[in-house]
Amino acid sequence: MASLIPRKNAKGIITSYQVKWRVHGKQDNESFETLPEAEMFKKVLEACDHDALKAERQILAASSDSPKIRDVAETHLKRLSDISVHSRHTYERMLVNHINPTLGDMPVNLLTEEDVAEWVQYMRGKGLSPKTIGNVHGFLYSIVKTAQYKKYRADNPCEHTRLPKADHTEDKATFLTKSELALVLKHLDRHFHPLILFLVGTGLRFSEATALIPGDFSDAGGEYTVRVTKAWKRDDKNGRTIGPPKTEQARRTVPMDSALARAVAPQVQACAADKQVFRMKAGGEVTTQALHNKAWKPALRAAQADGLKKSPRIHDLRHTYASWMLAGDPPSTMFDLSRLMGHQSINTTSKIYSHLMPEALKRGALTMGAAMGGLFDIEPVKAIPEKKRGELTA
The missing domain is CATH 1.10.443.10 (Intergrase catalytic core)
Known part of the structure; x- marks a missing residue:
């Protein structure tokens, strides 16, 4: 639990309010000029499990006049006049299942690279495949591009996201003879x-x-x-x-x-x-x-x-x-x-x-065959007879 402490001057007059809390065994605090501000921060801080950064961002989000990500997504979908009905439904399912639950209520101008990275980890935790995560991330990227077009923000925090790679060890495609x-x-x-x-x-x-x-x-x-x-x-x-x-x-x-x-x-x-x-x-x-x-x-x-x-x-x-x-x-x-x-x-x-390019495979084999010529019949030292070894070192 966080505590709220009035701070007084030498005359006993309250000049500020301090919120104190412990996180990871360490004491931390934040000061506010008014009691409502301090009470709001304390309430949000406790709801965020004493993560001050998240608490501050939630308070900023509550006061932001920037549209939320879910609203920008709806605007973006309306602009996609050239997609099939099935594709539109696919994007709508992405919103409902993967984007809105964690990012939907965030003002689009507050989205950071760290938020996107945390969101990717959230999807990995749900067991989604790298391909699905890549597809949903691509849709989020296009939503933020619409936010840029509408001048809600200047950059796109999805630009440099490191996405999980496929970890399969076999070719997805099967080729029959x-x-x-x-x-x-x-x-x-x-x-x-x-x-x-x-x-x-x-x-x-x-x-x-x-x-x-x-x-x-x-x-x-x-x-x-x-x-x-x-x-x-x-x-x-x-x-x-x-x-x-x-x-x-x-x-x-x-x-x-x-x-x-x-x-x-x-x-x-x-x-x-x-x-x-x-x-x-x-x-x-x-x-x-x-x-x-x-x-x-x-x-x-x-x-x-x-x-x-x-x-x-x-x-x-x-x-x-x-x-x-x-x-x-x-x-x-x-x-x-x-x-x-x-x-x-x-x-x-x-x-x-x-x-599968046969000529490229053949050229590669021939090139390496020439480069490695003479390496296949070298005898290790221990296999060379003593007399012959002496001749070599004489």
Whole structure:
């Protein structure tokens, strides 16, 4: 508990009020000119477990006329006129679950780098993954950018936050070899073979491939292509609807070879013009969950019992496309692969797949092989016979 002590002059007149408290075994104090100020500080100090810095900041916050972070966040969301309904709901959940509980009532002009660092630790304490923390921090950063734009503050304390890094020791992406994919197909219901082969052969996102209608396929001039202009999205009721693809770069034309075109042709030809080409066996829409539960998971278990050592997701078929393209003869360039996969930036492609570049790997091995030549057959001194050792030291 803190104590409040009136301070008097030599004439016995109260001139100030002192609040005293102990923290970490040490005595501390603060003086105030008026009794209400001292009483307010004492009350807030005790509520802050005798942390004077937090108490002072709470008092400043109570008297600040700067808008609170939660209010700036609402302003920021209103400015995002170009995002999907699903993305808006994602940001709203970030506010409710991760930002407002600890930072929402803080005046935006009082937010410091220390506050942001403490908030990151709070999210780590909740068990959030580094990726989720990075996403939420990015949203907070953009909220404070709006505060700067509105001239509520001059700087952005999120600018230099040190975020936790992923601590996984395995690649997130799984790349299948031809024989591994053949093993999965061997145990997969044949109805789904065209879709699986199409995902591997084009690298389309699952949401893009399952939104295709017959008119998106073309064989003009003997060249087989598919045009990507749409994808499945989450709607405002957490259901699904078809909308534009993930980014403007995702609007693209992807080539198919003749064998792949023949594999999907029966489903394209049998499909009504306004219906999706790839369907479940009973005719319903293909969702990731439905395909995984009814076809992919059973086939994967059977393939693993038959010798498969990996556990690929359906999305890993897209990664497999990239790995086969980079290992081709001739190999795809990173620029071409980025365009074919519909990445917003070549940096995205490079970050995920640069370690698969075969020519770079080969050059690296050859360079180090030349540099280390002669180091592999050196005999240690203890293995050299005494007589030969004497000859060496003579």
